[in-house]
Amino acid sequence: MRSDGSALNLRRWWRSTGFAWAGILYSYNSQANFRIEVWAGVLALIAAAFLRAPLAPIALACALVLSLELVNTAVEAVVDLASPELHPLAKVAKDAAAGAVLVASAGALVVAAVVLLPPLWKVAGGG
Numbered sequence: 001m002r003s004d005g006s007a008l009n010l011r012r013w014w015r016s017t018g019f020a021w022a023g024i025l026y027s028y029n030s031q032a033n034f035r036i037e038v039w040a041g042v043l044a045l046i047a048a049a050f051l052r053a054p055l056a057p058i059a060l061a062c063a064l065v066l067s068l069e070l071v072n073t074a075v076e077a078v079v080d081l082a083s084p085e086l087h088p089l090a091k092v093a094k095d096a097a098a099g100a101v102l103v104a105s106a107g108a109l110v111v112a113a114v115v116l117l118p119p120l121w122k123v124a125g126g127g
């Protein structure tokens with residue numbers, strides 16, 4: 001039986017978290033869309049807190065969009081590495097990954113409208 005198992009796993013987990021954080025930082029620094037989505041999410045969360053609207057649906061929608069944007073960045077990097085020349089399948093991979101972000105963003109807009117508009121309407125004196 002290994003006595004140092006848990007300490008080793010914790011160190012490995014910490015190392016993996018560092019790699020994941022590096023991926024997030026790379027996306028933030030290289031992808032304008034990711035930066036826009038991060039700050040749109042922060043604004044939506046601040047608005048939800050200010051309006052005393054539920055935070056969980058907004059947080060989940062933001063997490064979905066940002067996660068898919070990270071996957072999109074990964075797909076773009078792998079496609080550029082594997083297929084620097086134009087190829088129809090490279091186009092399918094990049095366009096489908098971008099489509100996933102678009103679908104999640106549309107869903108996030110619907111969530112934001114459903115969660116934020118009613119309390120905003122009240123604050124504005126409409127109800």
Ligand SMILES: Nc1ncnc2c1ncn2[C@@H]1O[C@H](COP(=O)(O)OP(=O)(O)OP(=O)(O)O)[C@@H](O)[C@H]1O
Pocket residue numbers: 031076079083084085086087088090091092094095098
């Ligand atoms: N190797 C490739 N073969 C075929 N089509 C490609 C290839 N690389 C990119 N494309 C296509 O060209 C168009 C533009 O792609 P490009 O990667 O320049 O921009 P993008 O997908 O908007 O990503 P970025 O965030 O880097 O601007 C997309 O339709 C994409 O699918």
